[in-house]
Amino acid sequence: MSDAKDSERFAMIANIWNSRAKGLIAEMGLIIERADPQGVQIRMPFNPDFCLDEEGTMLHGGVLTALLDSSFGLSNFLAINDVQTMATLDLRVDYLRPASSRADVIVFAECYRQTRHIAFGSGKVWFDTGDRAEVARGSAAFALTRGKGGLLEKLNTRGPGG
Amino acid sequence: MNLNDIQTRCDRVPFFRHLGFSVTEANDTHFLASMPFEERHIGNPMLETYHGGIIASFMEALASLTVLDDMASPPPKPINLTVDYLRPGLPGTLNTRATVSRKGRRMASVETVAWLEDEAKPVAKGLFHFLLV
Numbered sequence: 284m285s286d287a288k289d290s291e292r293f294a295m296i297a298n299i300w301n302s303r304a305k306g307l308i309a310e311m312g313l314i315i316e317r318a319d320p321q322g323v324q325i326r327m328p329f330n331p332d333f334c335l336d337e338e339g340t341m342l343h344g345g346v347l348t349a350l351l352d353s354s355f356g357l358s359n360f361l362a363i364n365d366v367q368t369m370a371t372l373d374l375r376v377d378y379l380r381p382a383s384s385r386a387d388v389i390v391f392a393e394c395y396r397q398t399r400h401i402a403f404g405s406g407k408v409w410f411d412t413g414d415r416a417e418v419a420r421g422s423a424a425f426a427l428t429r430g431k432g433g434l435l436e437k438l439n440t441r442g443p444g445g
Numbered sequence: 446m447n448l449n450d451i452q453t454r455c456d457r458v459p460f461f462r463h464l465g466f467s468v469t470e471a472n473d474t475h476f477l478a479s480m481p482f483e484e485r486h487i488g489n490p491m492l493e494t495y496h497g498g499i500i501a502s503f504m505e506a507l508a509s510l511t512v513l514d515d516m517a518s519p520p521p522k523p524i525n526l527t528v529d530y531l532r533p534g535l536p537g538t539l540n541t542r543a544t545v546s547r548k549g550r551r552m553a554s555v556e557t558v559a560w561l562e563d564e565a566k567p568v569a570k571g572l573f574h575f576l577l578v
Contacts, residue, residue, distance in 0.1 A: 337459065
């Protein structure tokens, strides 16, 4: 497959993942900035609903955990050609700094190793404030089922609301 | 601990309202809470199961409450967490029990378990560390 075809396919996967998002992923209002098998970079706009305080000065750590988990999902879909289903086995997150900013949150996630049954993901989170100081770092393992007719294809063939 | 005081505190936290859980039991060693399923909690759009991050957030939220000296204390600082996902988070009311394993002057360690209908069949287990200073 040529590079151009590849990049189209990556864009399509990212587009399906985002446009068919439901629930939390839709609530987070994610903007995909980069999506290829080497990693994904996703932007999450500030949302006062995700804060610890009414003044909106501090994000709840759980939001960063959720953002990492979601990003691992997309990076797996891009890195693993024939992934049919995947389930998170475990997730580990270190909160490196207080999440005290109203700037957009940016996450980078990559699938850095895949075997027939397992995928390993790693990611980091920072605020879009210039210094890129890491706010959180996470890693996760996923159980894979490989085969034809993956989740994204199913999403793509089902109509809106289907 | 008084459940009304706990609820009042939870109601002041935007993200806790977003999760929408209520604490049903609280004593010195553990807290129990339940969270009704909402569309905004969905992770997998096909299966319409809970988002893993929502399960982790619910467990973290409850764990953070168990280490407070009282409901006027400032929130503890989360250090890190590990979550073990054991079963699919099917739509339904999710329950969580958070148990303080150790609470010292500076640090606290809290274990959590989340389940749908049967506590013996957990959906996830978690381990959370907090800095108390």
